[in-house]
Amino acid sequence: MSRAGPRGIAAALFPALLAAGLVAGLSGCSASASADAPAGGPAAELRLGYFDNVTHAPALVGLEKGFLQDSLGDTELTAQAFAAGPAVIEALSAGAIDAAYVGPNPAVNTFVQSAGASARVVAGAASGGAALVVRPGIDTPADLAGTTLATPQLGNTQDVALRAWLGTEGFETDTTGGGDVRITPTENAQTLALFQSGEIDGAWLPEPWVSRLVIEAGAEVLVDEASLWPEGAFPTTVLLVGSDFLRDHPDTVRALLAGHTASVAWLDGHADEAGAVINARLAADTGKPLPGAVIERALGAVRFTTDPLAGTFPTLLRAGVDAGTAKQGNLDGLFDLSLLNAVLAESGADPVSAAGLGAE
Template sequence: MLAAGLAAALVAGLSGCSSSANAQAPAGGPAAELRLGYFDNVTHAPALVGLEKGLLQDALGDTELTAQAFAAGPAVIEALSAGAIDAAYIGPNPAVNSFVQSAGASVRIVAGAASGGASLVVRPGIDGPADLAGTTIATPQLGNTQDVALRHWLAGQGFETNTAGGGDVRITPTENAQTLALFQGGEIDGAWLPEPWVSRLVLEAGAEVLVDEASLWPGGAFPTTVLLVRSEFLDDHPESVRALIAGHTASVGWLTAHQEEAAVVINTRLADDTGKALPDAVLARALGSVRFTTDPLAGTFETLLDAGVDAGTSKPGDLNGLFDLSLLNDVLAEQGEDPVSAGGLGTD
């Protein structure tokens, strides 16, 4: 309840402070302001690097970039739905839920950002799935991408769970920093998390990896973070969205070309946002499990939706139109790069 109240207050505050700026910008032209959401996670490194090095603002030119850190995907969707932000780095399942619940009207995925970097970590003594009976496992938020992954995987192991926290394994949606503290205090038995929280629990709290999510996907490729835009903002300001994508593409390219420097830049942004940098060993381990890419891996999204439906956190629906990759592929073509596919679920 507290988390919901804080999210609602944040949405109200963002709406009140910023709603007038884009209303003054003519539809079809550049927006006066672009309000961007992201998480302080390693899986959101394209946002962290793009903000810290100014790559996003440089690409946006005269459009003012305002950035806001969030804790988990469903809170970002609430802000997008309220018109409090215009675009966000987010996990795939909340994006799917918003699209389905709005009958395709709310959002569009315009690029990928990261693949990999999520795992189930547990206390010593849990050596296999059978040992999870009666345990308490945390996820970042009900219905977020890791929450769905955990529920779906547990079902495949024969466990029953429910969204109220009951069942054979109790799932407790918990803010990531609190999860670390609860695990250190022995109050939970494990968590399904994105990086850097997997590495923090392993290196700072003695957790062990029971399931690397990459092992569950063909070739180990699954989307962790995508770039999502409000449909209305995309329709009104395609020039600004294209500029955001260009800055995002530059950020992904910089991460790929400067792997040794990436940790320093990411840590600088994390320290600015949270007041504390990550230990070098944690950041190095986290970066080793994430691949940064503009490809959203659209071919996985039907599977992600089915997993959410089975977990009870999603409604069945048609994903046709979820992707608009036309601006991304325009940017990639200018750079001599190969196009990425919408997998039949939108515009290439």
């Protein structure tokens, strides 16, 4: 059975170092144009974070096809790709970005840690598209004893999901890589390389990385996260906006949401074209598109929706607390779906619910 060696340890440290350096660099920039706009009016600039993942397709499509910029009008859109949720939250907290597509657990963490002051979830983006993939020979949960598994970053949504699931299976883990199953937070591309070289035994990942490990590295799915939720519905990506930006520029946030809903609607209505558009953005960001089989498989696992599935968030918070990556706290006010529901009403769509955890 493989063990994480020096390369695995280095990979575990890399995301934190990258996040710290990135945030420091962004924070050192001059004040954004959005800060120069009068409070209450449209912002001069909106700085948006996102990931190069299929679970962030509303952002990828919205950028590639221009839905977001078109809706924002004279507000300049500046977009920045990140590797994982905690790094995005660091940038948002440092004032380096104004809004972000991010996993639900980092959104919960920043809200709780700031006593509700930092940010608001203003829309959902994606449901599904996460799984635990393992090397051949691991056929049951019991086979995981003594193995090393990867997640994108400590405290990110897949990291919490893995730790919570392992707990239900009777395994102990800790946030320093100890326990019955060792968890090594690792940047996704490095996870693929480590799995191919046999230095890790599996990983809990979002798409397209699940499909990449399955198709390119011979991994097998041990747990599809959808199987753990009622009707398979769980949030993978939400749209989060800094509270100050939302307060000062509600018109700009509403415009962002109009572009976001247009992107989700396009994805729902153009399944045959979605892979090519997503790949075009990925190629622009990373220099390399995904193989056709990978993106086809990945898209089949994800549902795009503006509904953040707010009713699942207390469960997500409890999982983070149990995993040792979150603090217990009050989620009242986490959601502000009022602007989203205004946009949906204009198109005749049904409103989405905050499940009693905020405005709608």
